[in-house]
Amino acid sequence: MGLQEYHRKRDFDATAEPRGREHPERAGDALSFVVQKHAASHLHYDFRLELDGVLKSWAVPKGPSLDPAVKRLAVHVEDHPLEYGTFEGIIPRGEYGGGTVMLWDRGSWEPTFDPHKGYRKGHLRFRLHGERLRGEWHLVRSRRGGDDGQKEQWLLFKGDDEEARPATQGEITEAETTSVDTGRTMDEIAADRDATWRSNREEKKQPARKQAAPPARPAAAESTGPSPAELPGARKASMPKVMLPELATLVDDVPAGGDWVHEIKYDGYRLVVSIDGGRVRMVTRKANDWTGQFPALAPRFARLPARQAIVDGELVVMHPNGTTSFQLLQNAIHAERQDELVFFVFDLMYLDGYDLRGVPLLARKERLRALMAGLPAEGPIRFSDHVVGNGRVFHDQACRWGLEGIIAKRADSRYAANKRTKDWLKVKCMRRQEFVLGGYTDPKGSRTGFGALLLGVYEGGDLVYVGKVGTGFDDETLRGMHTRMRKLETDESPFANLRRRPRDVHWIRPELVGEVAFTEWTGENILRHPAFQGLREDKSPREVVREEPVPPPPPSRKKTDDSKTSSASLPSPAPRRRSRGKGGPEAEVAGVRITHPEKVLFSGIGMTKLELARYYEAVAPWLLPYGGRRPLTLVRCPEGAGNPPCFFQKHAEENFPKAVGRVKLVENDGSGDLYMYVDSAAGLVGMAQMYALELHVWGSRIDNLERPDLFVLDLDPATDLPWERVVESAFAVREQLEEIGLRSFLKTTGGKGLHLVVPLARRNGWDEVKEFTHRFVIAMSGRFPGRYVTKSTLAKRKGKIFLDYLRNARGATAISAYALRAKPHAPVSVPLRWDELSPRLTSDVFTPPAVLRRLRALKADPWEGFADVRQSITKKMKEAVGMK
Numbered sequence: 001m002g003l004q005e006y007h008r009k010r011d012f013d014a015t016a017e018p019r020g021r022e023h024p025e026r027a028g029d030a031l032s033f034v035v036q037k038h039a040a041s042h043l044h045y046d047f048r049l050e051l052d053g054v055l056k057s058w059a060v061p062k063g064p065s066l067d068p069a070v071k072r073l074a075v076h077v078e079d080h081p082l083e084y085g086t087f088e089g090i091i092p093r094g095e096y097g098g099g100t101v102m103l104w105d106r107g108s109w110e111p112t113f114d115p116h117k118g119y120r121k122g123h124l125r126f127r128l129h130g131e132r133l134r135g136e137w138h139l140v141r142s143r144r145g146g147d148d149g150q151k152e153q154w155l156l157f158k159g160d161d162e163e164a165r166p167a168t169q170g171e172i173t174e175a176e177t178t179s180v181d182t183g184r185t186m187d188e189i190a191a192d193r194d195a196t197w198r199s200n201r202e203e204k205k206q207p208a209r210k211q212a213a214p215p216a217r218p219a220a221a222e223s224t225g226p227s228p229a230e231l232p233g234a235r236k237a238s239m240p241k242v243m244l245p246e247l248a249t250l251v252d253d254v255p256a257g258g259d260w261v262h263e264i265k266y267d268g269y270r271l272v273v274s275i276d277g278g279r280v281r282m283v284t285r286k287a288n289d290w291t292g293q294f295p296a297l298a299p300r301f302a303r304l305p306a307r308q309a310i311v312d313g314e315l316v317v318m319h320p321n322g323t324t325s326f327q328l329l330q331n332a333i334h335a336e337r338q339d340e341l342v343f344f345v346f347d348l349m350y351l352d353g354y355d356l357r358g359v360p361l362l363a364r365k366e367r368l369r370a371l372m373a374g375l376p377a378e379g380p381i382r383f384s385d386h387v388v389g390n391g392r393v394f395h396d397q398a399c400r401w402g403l404e405g406i407i408a409k410r411a412d413s414r415y416a417a418n419k420r421t422k423d424w425l426k427v428k429c430m431r432r433q434e435f436v437l438g439g440y441t442d443p444k445g446s447r448t449g450f451g452a453l454l455l456g457v458y459e460g461g462d463l464v465y466v467g468k469v470g471t472g473f474d475d476e477t478l479r480g481m482h483t484r485m486r487k488l489e490t491d492e493s494p495f496a497n498l499r500r501r502p503r504d505v506h507w508i509r510p511e512l513v514g515e516v517a518f519t520e521w522t523g524e525n526i527l528r529h530p531a532f533q534g535l536r537e538d539k540s541p542r543e544v545v546r547e548e549p550v551p552p553p554p555p556s557r558k559k560t561d562d563s564k565t566s567s568a569s570l571p572s573p574a575p576r577r578r579s580r581g582k583g584g585p586e587a588e589v590a591g592v593r594i595t596h597p598e599k600v601l602f603s604g605i606g607m608t609k610l611e612l613a614r615y616y617e618a619v620a621p622w623l624l625p626y627g628g629r630r631p632l633t634l635v636r637c638p639e640g641a642g643n644p645p646c647f648f649q650k651h652a653e654e655n656f657p658k659a660v661g662r663v664k665l666v667e668n669d670g671s672g673d674l675y676m677y678v679d680s681a682a683g684l685v686g687m688a689q690m691y692a693l694e695l696h697v698w699g700s701r702i703d704n705l706e707r708p709d710l711f712v713l714d715l716d717p718a719t720d721l722p723w724e725r726v727v728e729s730a731f732a733v734r735e736q737l738e739e740i741g742l743r744s745f746l747k748t749t750g751g752k753g754l755h756l757v758v759p760l761a762r763r764n765g766w767d768e769v770k771e772f773t774h775r776f777v778i779a780m781s782g783r784f785p786g787r788y789v790t791k792s793t794l795a796k797r798k799g800k801i802f803l804d805y806l807r808n809a810r811g812a813t814a815i816s817a818y819a820l821r822a823k824p825h826a827p828v829s830v831p832l833r834w835d836e837l838s839p840r841l842t843s844d845v846f847t848p849p850a851v852l853r854r855l856r857a858l859k860a861d862p863w864e865g866f867a868d869v870r871q872s873i874t875k876k877m878k879e880a881v882g883m884k
Contacts (some may be wrong), residue, residue, distance in 0.1 A: 135163030225370025449478030472532030604824030627816030657686035
């Protein structure tokens with residue numbers, strides 16, 4: 001064919017693609033081959049063999065298979081120049097072959113028969129020496145091209161040799177999804193856009209988009225963090241012109257210990273943003289300037305209180321459930337929907353004349369948090385928070401919420417620009433469950449015992465085949481399991497949907513159960529990327545079914561102790577029920593319609609949506625004096641506590657019941673958003689209708705948002721700290737507050753700590769209150785060295801209590817009194833009298849039934865006199881904590 005057809009399809013006055021030439025000078029005798037994964041109008045694999053100075057090319061829609069019995073369609077296309085064999089990147093949409101291209105495999109090929117005769121006759125026989133494809137292969141022509149423009153159709157299939165593998169053991173195109181050149185996925189290649197072939201040889205220069213003038217910086221945006229010179233490891237230096245990001249290494253498990261910081265792994269575009277005197281530049285990980293692509297977003301960075309700064313983060317678009325989606329991001333960018341873009345910032349590398357790459361990670365993160373404190377919490381630029389330690393719990397929660405995974409970073413690590421390091425680790429999510437073993441395959445190569453296990457689950461009494469697992473075994477496991485399985489061999493297939501025996505399979509009686517981790521189920525109900533975890537001797541094969549998240553069954557109504565009492569006993573007037581026909585029953589509580597009242601939202605106590613509504617109605621007289629008429633942040637869990645998706649919500653939506661109040665919060669620049677509040681039992685019941693399991697409130701009320709009427713000190717203990725120490729510390733903090741003239745009230749958090757709530761007359765502003773509480777906890781920590789920490793650094797919290805003052809900033813929230821927490825047993829944040837606090841009373845002891853019994857038995861409000869307290873932060877108090 002030569003390059004004539006290739007040249008005919010392209011205008012080289014208009015395209016930057018290589019012209020190429022036939023019979024170029026070659027450096028050696030080996031013939032090259034390459035397989036490029038190509039997401040054009042349809043995903044396919046371009047299979048290319050070098051011959052006569054060009055790349056003979058076939059488009060293989062399903063990609064190559066290692067199973068000799070599987071013959072894949074290969075459509076013969078025009079020859080390509082040799083230069084095509086090294087390309088990985090983007091062919092823009094609208095161009096010939098537009099889409100993402102990955103170097104999926106490469107190496108050399110060796111004809112085992114005269115390739116010129118074989119090509120003419122329509123049968124190429126050859127051996128591949130690639131990174132993924134090896135051994136004997138065949139290309140056989142099945143239909144010639146016709147005058148009607150139909151292209152030649154060939155079949156690509158594997159020879160039957162030591163490199164062959166049955167398809168039931170897993171397809172190599174599903175197992176290998178990254179580039180052999182860069183290790184990137186298709187999404188990562190698309191995100192980087194570091195190599196692009198465009199229509200024009202020299203891309204037409206577009207008029208530079210004039211960057212909008214940075215908005216006036218609001219007075220509240222002043223950073224309260226330490227100066228960069230005060231950070232350990234900071235180095236005075238000129239601002240780098242370009243700084244490329246540090247990259248993470250993929251690992252298969254979460255690192256243990258408190259010296260690791262854990263963050264959400266976002267699914268978006270990685271960008272480094274530089275701010276220099278109000279000018280903003282956004283650069284990809286390959287140093288491509290993308291500032292002009294985001295004209296609405298870039299100027300927002302100028303609101304940061306810094307003359308110069310360099311930050312690292314990820315540009316995303318979010319699902320309503322709070323997860324991120326690369327596909328949604330691409331759609332938003334292509335449609336120029338700038339308002340959907342959100343940039344999560346997770347690192348700070350340069351600030352106002354100082355290079356911070358030598359500063360430990362946690363110190364950089366804390367300085368970044370302070371730098372961003374003046375930006376709207378739900379704005380287009382957001383701080384990406386983290387936890388320190390507890391990586392396994394964090395990872396498990398991320399996976400339950402349907403996230404891609406997490407990023408683990410060493411807490412004391414320095415920033416290694418433009419390097420892939422093991423200080424930053426990617427840990428992806430895997431699913432796992434038990435499967436019945438129904439057979440095994442013969443081993444290949446040097447492997448002993450067996451090759452892979454055939455897996456099944458029971459459906460309607462039949463064992464159904466769901467795939468194979470061939471990884472996760474050591475030599476001892478291979479030998480031991482093989483010995484056991486040989487004794488179970490049988491001539492009949494145990495699988496209802498797999499009767500024909502593949503040539504290398506041994507059937508066994510379905511008596512063994514193994515646990516397997518995997519990424520997902522395919523559309524054909526086959527496991528993707530399975531890995532064997534071990535045999536389960538405690539499971540009966542007949543118990544093994546496909547596991548999918550479902551709502552828990554309704555609980556039994558037996559009476560139990562307080563911590564496990566069914567919420568069926570919640571007192572409330574009988575709700576009015578009505579039928580919705582096909583939609584199921586409804587109920588009405590406090591005049592608010594409750595849909596799906598039978599849905600269980602707290603599986604640990606069996607509390608339904610209706611019972612949550614009744615609880616809110618019952619506690620309204622107690623909750624509203626403290627949590628009413630305050631802007632709210634909600635935790636909404638439509639599938640119940642502990643089940644994804646749960647998400648935070650601050651802004652009001654039209655679909656909320658009318659009984660839920662709305663208030664507009666106006667910012668300094670005149671913009672504003674609608675927030676929610678409640679001031680009635682109906683409003684609280686409306687929260688139940690919208691699956692709001694947690695109610696977090698501001699420290700100010702809607703009639704004077706800028707003047708807080710309370711502040712909260714959160715005693716957040718390390719997991720290894722005895723409860724007795726928390727109780728002791730609560731009394732110590734109370735004593736210190738009283739010493740300077742402030743009365744405090746106590747409540748549980750519903751978690752593992754305690755809140756001290758200090759009422760205020762509305763004379764002090766937000767900045768003043770936050771600064772005062774900050775100085776107070778620092779003074780408290782200094783008075784009792786070794787007992788407390790005042791920064792949210794879990795690595796330093798071991799054996800200590802974090803005195804958290806950060807809930808006292810404008811927009812920050814704390815869990816409301818009498819509100820529930822989104823945990824299966826529905827612990828409640830409950831006000832206490834100081835004389836009730838003892839080591840026998842833990843913070844999470846109160847469930848809704850226990851709270852209602854408590855309220856019925858109380859003779860007086862535990863916070864009696866709270867509303868009558870008139871106290872302010874005085875000059876003398878400020879001096880007492882070292883505040884100027």
